Amino acid sequence: MTDHSPVIEIKGLCKSFGSVDVLKGIDMQVNAGEVVAIIGSSGSGKSTMLRCVNLLETPTGGQILWHGKNVQTEIESIYKYRASVGMVFQQFNLYNNLTVLQNCTLPQIKVLGRSKAEAEKTAKDYLERVGMLPYQNARPSQISGGQKQRVAIARALAMNPEVLLFDEPTSALDPEMVGEVLSVMQQLANEGMTMLVVTHEMAFARDVSSRVVYMNQGVICEEGTPEQIFGNPQKQETKEFLARFRNN
Amino acid sequence: MTQFFNDVIQIVAKHYPFLLRGIGYTMLIALAGTLIGLLIGLATGVLRTCPLSKNGFVRMLQKLLNGIIAVYVEVFRGTPMMVQAMVIYWGYAYATGGSTLPLIPSGIIIVSINTGAYMAEIVRGGIISIDKGQFEGAAAVGMTHWQTMRHIILPQVLRNILPSVANEFVINIKDTSVLNVIGVTELYYFAGIIKRESFQTFQTYLVVCVIYFVLTFTVTRILRLIEKKLQGSDSYVICGSQSDPNAEIRVPKKQEVPND
Numbered sequence: 001m002t003d004h005s006p007v008i009e010i011k012g013l014c015k016s017f018g019s020v021d022v023l024k025g026i027d028m029q030v031n032a033g034e035v036v037a038i039i040g041s042s043g044s045g046k047s048t049m050l051r052c053v054n055l056l057e058t059p060t061g062g063q064i065l066w067h068g069k070n071v072q073t074e075i076e077s078i079y080k081y082r083a084s085v086g087m088v089f090q091q092f093n094l095y096n097n098l099t100v101l102q103n104c105t106l107p108q109i110k111v112l113g114r115s116k117a118e119a120e121k122t123a124k125d126y127l128e129r130v131g132m133l134p135y136q137n138a139r140p141s142q143i144s145g146g147q148k149q150r151v152a153i154a155r156a157l158a159m160n161p162e163v164l165l166f167d168e169p170t171s172a173l174d175p176e177m178v179g180e181v182l183s184v185m186q187q188l189a190n191e192g193m194t195m196l197v198v199t200h201e202m203a204f205a206r207d208v209s210s211r212v213v214y215m216n217q218g219v220i221c222e223e224g225t226p227e228q229i230f231g232n233p234q235k236q237e238t239k240e241f242l243a244r245f246r247n248n
Numbered sequence: 249m250t251q252f253f254n255d256v257i258q259i260v261a262k263h264y265p266f267l268l269r270g271i272g273y274t275m276l277i278a279l280a281g282t283l284i285g286l287l288i289g290l291a292t293g294v295l296r297t298c299p300l301s302k303n304g305f306v307r308m309l310q311k312l313l314n315g316i317i318a319v320y321v322e323v324f325r326g327t328p329m330m331v332q333a334m335v336i337y338w339g340y341a342y343a344t345g346g347s348t349l350p351l352i353p354s355g356i357i358i359v360s361i362n363t364g365a366y367m368a369e370i371v372r373g374g375i376i377s378i379d380k381g382q383f384e385g386a387a388a389v390g391m392t393h394w395q396t397m398r399h400i401i402l403p404q405v406l407r408n409i410l411p412s413v414a415n416e417f418v419i420n421i422k423d424t425s426v427l428n429v430i431g432v433t434e435l436y437y438f439a440g441i442i443k444r445e446s447f448q449t450f451q452t453y454l455v456v457c458v459i460y461f462v463l464t465f466t467v468t469r470i471l472r473l474i475e476k477k478l479q480g481s482d483s484y485v486i487c488g489s490q491s492d493p494n495a496e497i498r499v500p501k502k503q504e505v506p507n508d
Contacts, residue, residue: 079390079391080390082387086388086389087389091379092381092385093385093388094385095382095385095386096382096404106400107386107391110399111391111395159389
């Protein structure tokens with residue numbers, strides 16, 4: 001991007017489920033090439049915030065701007081918008097009725113209108129990059145959690161999104177499988193992919209992200225560079241949260 | 249005792265053209281009725297799970313459609329098919345001033361509508377049993393409700409509801425017998441004719457009983473085989489080098505599961 005307008009801008013975002021206010025006015029922006037790590041304890045609204053960005057949850061207040069346009073009122077198609085904002089889920093959400101390769105080709109064919117040959121070529125490129133090409137004909141039920149998550153990342157990448165959202169991508173994995181997924185994400189970050197990552201992996205947030213956002217009880221409590229947040233947190237809540245993590 | 253077996257053999261030998269025609273029509277009506285009923289069920293399932301539109305008019309239309317589907321399901325599940333057959337067949341005759349529908353298509357229509365009401369609930373159960381993540385995984389890449397249903401959800405639903413669909417098919421094979429009230433020439437109807445010719449009520453209906461059982465038993469076995477085939481393998485083995493993408497890849501046959 002030559003102009004430095006943010007890719008995603010979140011303004012006063014609120015979300016309530018019934019009488020429970022989960023998000024109480026979030027303001028944030030994500031610029032091209034940034035890796036923003038969102039940390040915070042369970043129930044702080046991190047995942048809800050991320051799910052509001054691609055409208056899996058409908059915000060009850062505030063705005064989400066995509067290149068300056070309100071995604072709820074000003075963009076031409078929610079489907080096109082979602083195609084350009086990839087998402088990787090905690091529970092992988094691979095399509096259980098399809099093979100690994102089909103998981104990566106179906107969205108390209110149906111949403112982007114690519115030919116089958118083109119979709120397969122793209123899918124195989126990305127499967128190769130995450131090391132899952134040998135499993136292209138396997139079903140999701142036949143591979144491990146770490147492998148599923150790598151396929152899910154390849155599926156998201158195959159859509160050539162501008163931004164990737166990660167919703168606790170390693171939280172459902174066995175400890176020995178976390179590394180393989182994080183290394184794929186690190187590689188993406190190095191290549192300049194714009195990423196918004198909700199995570200409990202503090203080491204990842206510290207080493208890979210360009211900015212860290214600490215959320216607490218539905219608001220952004222503190223944000224800054226990894227050095228600032230981990231090295232010299234200003235707010236008492238941030239200090240306590242990080243101290244809890246260090247003690248574990 | 250030998251007399252009894254002679255009677256049975258006589259009935260089969262003399263009336264097998266009737267019996268075969270009866271079997272043919274029974275199976276035709278049951279199969280067509282089950283398949284059309286399944287289509288009705290899938291269509292209502294897609295409609296009822298469609299998220300409500302933001303457009304006020306479309307939203308009203310959706311609610312109206314959902315209401316109609318709910319009434320349809322309740323009415324056709326809550327009344328006997330034999331009565332439905334009479335009402336639809338003679339209702340058509342009444343409305344058109346005496347002309348009637350041909351019998352076999354009438355039978356298929358009645359069984360389809362009746363089965364559709366059950367299938368609507370079976371499919372709805374199948375759809376809500378699919379993990380929410382499947383819907384979200386499809387929504388997140390930009391698929392529409394229809395694309396999600398067509399390519400991700402319904403294939404999984406169909407596999408999961410196959411036992412229930414097989415159940416409906418078996419029920420339909422047996423329940424086509426009630427269509428004799430409007431004169432559809434299915435198996436039970438021919439049994440009546442054979443009985444009136446042979447005066448051997450017990451022997452005739454025993455033969456027909458055995459035929460029904462053979463039909464339903466064969467169908468359940470065949471569908472069980474299809475189900476097993478659809479289950480596929482539990483494991484995926486890469487033969488050869490993992491680092492070489494061109495290494496030979498084979499999926500082992502599913503191991504025989506004992507006690508199955």
